[in-house]
Every structure is written in structure tokens, then in C-alpha cells.
Amino acid sequence: MSFKEIYTKYDWDEIKTEIYMKDGSHVEAALSKTGARSMEDLMALLSPAAAPFLEQMANLSHELTQKRFGKTLQMYIPLYLSNKCSNNCLYCGFRNKNRIKRITLTMDQIIEEVKVIKSYGFDHILLVTGESRESAGVEYFEEVLRLIRPYFSNISMEVQPMEQEDYERLIKLGLNTVLVYQETYGKKYHEFHPVGMKSDFFYRLDTPDRIGSAGIHKIGLGALLGLDDWRTDSWFTGLHLNYLKKRYWRTRFSVSFPRLRPATGVIEPKVVVTDRDLAQMICAYRIFDENLELSISTRESVRFRDNAIKIGITSISAGSKTEPGGYTADTGELEQFEINDSRTPEEIACMISSKGYEPVWKDWDIHYGI
Numbered sequence: 001m002s003f004k005e006i007y008t009k010y011d012w013d014e015i016k017t018e019i020y021m022k023d024g025s026h027v028e029a030a031l032s033k034t035g036a037r038s039m040e041d042l043m044a045l046l047s048p049a050a051a052p053f054l055e056q057m058a059n060l061s062h063e064l065t066q067k068r069f070g071k072t073l074q075m076y077i078p079l080y081l082s083n084k085c086s087n088n089c090l091y092c093g094f095r096n097k098n099r100i101k102r103i104t105l106t107m108d109q110i111i112e113e114v115k116v117i118k119s120y121g122f123d124h125i126l127l128v129t130g131e132s133r134e135s136a137g138v139e140y141f142e143e144v145l146r147l148i149r150p151y152f153s154n155i156s157m158e159v160q161p162m163e164q165e166d167y168e169r170l171i172k173l174g175l176n177t178v179l180v181y182q183e184t185y186g187k188k189y190h191e192f193h194p195v196g197m198k199s200d201f202f203y204r205l206d207t208p209d210r211i212g213s214a215g216i217h218k219i220g221l222g223a224l225l226g227l228d229d230w231r232t233d234s235w236f237t238g239l240h241l242n243y244l245k246k247r248y249w250r251t252r253f254s255v256s257f258p259r260l261r262p263a264t265g266v267i268e269p270k271v272v273v274t275d276r277d278l279a280q281m282i283c284a285y286r287i288f289d290e291n292l293e294l295s296i297s298t299r300e301s302v303r304f305r306d307n308a309i310k311i312g313i314t315s316i317s318a319g320s321k322t323e324p325g326g327y328t329a330d331t332g333e334l335e336q337f338e339i340n341d342s343r344t345p346e347e348i349a350c351m352i353s354s355k356g357y358e359p360v361w362k363d364w365d366i367h368y369g370i
């Protein structure tokens with residue numbers, strides 16, 4: 001059964017109601033279990049009824065994270081290659097209706113950016129683009145991967161959804177991870193994604209399947225927090241994750257928690273997600289799945305990020321610029337969203353060490369034949 005078939009069996013409003021009807025006894029039952037938690041347990045952990053249990057959830061989440069991942073944190077940095085985009089997502093600074101200068105980096109410009117990124121010490125890189133097949137299609141990505149492969153042992157991508165054959169071509173050139181966020185699993189999806197490829201909800205929903213079928217090492221999922229009810233979106237993300245884990249059992253998975261941030265010409269968040277909500281979400285996912293990698297970006301504040309690493313986060317970005325060419329030139333007006341933690345990678349690494357954790361710049365290499 002495909003995920004589309006599973007997904008269409010559920011009704012957003014009914015799931016939301018069920019989540020809001022959970023009470024303390026359901027939360028206690030989910031917390032007292034050992035091992036894998038069910039989708040019912042995830043409902044309880046995400047529910048308003050779990051809020052008074054946050055300290056208990058944080059302690060358990062911390063314990064489970066340390067057991068599985070030790071006192072380590074993966075460091076990564078995004079490299080924005082292009083801000084050209086054929087979509088008009090209402091929350092994004094790169095949307096095609098925004099009158100900003102559009103750039104797709106040339107190979108020479110990419111190498112200049114890579115030199116700066118390498119000088120910070122990074123060995124993991126996340127390539128990011130808007131969704132424009134004309135300026136950044138699979139041939140462009142092949143060229144980029146050939147160019148940067150000698151510099152990085154781990155290359156991730158957050159670009160437009162592609163076909164399975166495209167992913168297969170890129171995996172051969174060293175692509176390790178693909179992140180594809182559904183943004184929201186609810187009916188409001190169409191309101192926020194009115195035109196372009198991204199308006200096709202089910203093509204996007206099927207993307208992790210195409211990535212998994214291509215044989216990728218890791219898939220990243222997530223919902224954009226601020227578009228609709230975060231508890232319901234998180235539950236559907238968990239449902240998607242459970243399906244993918246069973247089907248692509250050799251693949252690793254991660255979940256990210258992007259909260260809507262200000263940017264030029266975009267809508268305000270429709271739903272406020274507080275720091276306490278976000279902390280509950282992180283703990284809920286960790287208790288739901290001990291092996292899941294949980295990632296947090298520079299969208300979040302210094303204070304939140306410093307505390308989040310103690311409750312379950314396993315991967316953190318640092319020194320990020322969200323505009324193409326941002327590491328070699330100050331092009332601020334082109335950025336996708338405003339970052340909230342502008343500390344240097346060195347400062348982030350020092351903060352991690354000061355908390356007794358080890359910042360990991362490299363943990364995996366394709367040359368080991370894994």
C-alpha cells in the first residue's frame with residue numbers, strides 16, 4: 001500500500017480532535033512504556049494534555065538520546081545555490097512573485113563559497129535551491145556534486161522534488177541525504193502553495209518514496225511550523241515516518257522543526273508555535289523513535305538552541321547564510337528567511353563543548369563502502 005493510500009484513510013479534523021481529547025492518563029501510559037511507541041502514544045505526547053509533563057518528557061528524551069547518540073552533535077552548514085523559483089509559497093522570501101534579484105551560482109562562485117565553508121571546518125554540507133528546473137535541474141546538480149565531492153564526506157540536498165532516476169544519478173555522484181518537507185499535511189496546503197509544481201500535494205507526498213526507492217542513505221522529513229495546527233502536522237509526519245521506516249528499512253531518517261521566520265514579502269505565521277510547544281514536539285518525536293535524528297537550524301534563537309541540544313537534538317547548523325553567494329558577499333536582500341542565531345561556527349562549537357558534548361564535523365565517509 002502506498003503512503004497516499006494510507007494518508008487518504010485519515011481525516012485531518014478527526015485526527016486533530018482525537019489529539020485534543022487525549023488526557024493525562026494517555027500521556028502517562030505513553031511515558032511508562034519502553035521501546036517503540038504507537039501512533040496513539042504519539043497523539044498523547046503531542047497533545048495539550050502532555051504540556052504539564054514537559055519536564056518528565058525532557059528527562060526521558062535526554063536519556064534516550066544519550067543512550068543512542070552519546071554526547072555528540074552533528075554540525076552542518078547550508079550552501080544556497082540558487083534563489084530562482086517557479087513556485088509562489090506565501091511564506092517564502094524566494095517566491096516567484098517577490099521582486100528580488102535572482103541568482104544561480106556558477107561553478108566558479110560555488111568553489112569560492114566552498115573555500116569559506118571549509119575554512120570554518122565543515123565536512124557536512126546541505127545544498128539548497130528554490131525550485132527551478134530550468135536554472136537548477138538534475139544536470140546542474142550533477143555538475144555541482146562532481147565539483148564539491150572532493151571537499152565533503154557528506155552531502156545533503158534540499159531542492160525541488162525529482163524523479164527516482166534523477167536521485168539515482170545524484171546518489172552515484174555522492175549524494176547522501178535528501179530533505180523534503182511536506183510543509184503541511186492538511187487541506188490548507190493548497191492555500192499556501194497556489195501555483196507551480198509545489199501545488200501538486202500528492203507529487204510532493206510521494207517524493208520520499210521516490211528517494212527511498214533510489215536507495216538514498218538518509219531522508220529528512222518535516223512540517224513547516226506556523227501554517228496549521230502543529231500537533232496534527234507532527235502526527236502526520238510521524239505517520240509518514242512509520243510508513244517509510246518499514247518500507248525503506250536500510251535508510252536512516254531525520255526530522256527537522258522549521259518554524260516560520262520573517263522574510264521580505266511573506267505572510268505572518270497563521271499559528272503561533274511557542275518555545276514550549278517546540279520543546280514538547282522534540283521530546284515527543286524522541287520518545288516515539290529513539291533512533292530518529294532530530295535537527296535544528298539557525299531559524300531558532302540562541303537561547304532555544306542552547307537548551308534544545310540537551311533534550312534530543314542530534315544535528316545543528318551553524319554560521320548559516322540563506323542567500324546564494326552569502327559566504328563570499330553580503331547580499332542580505334536575497335535571503336530566504338532571517339536567521340535567528342548569527343553566531344559563528346566556532347562559537348557554536350565552543351557552546352556545544354561547554355555543555356559537555358562533542359561537536360562532530362565528520363562522522364561518515366562513503367569511501368568506507370557503507
Ligand code: SF4
Pocket residue numbers: 085086087088089092093094095096129130131198
Ligand atoms: S519554499 Fe521553496 S518552493 Fe516555495 S517559494 Fe520558497 S524556494 Fe520556492
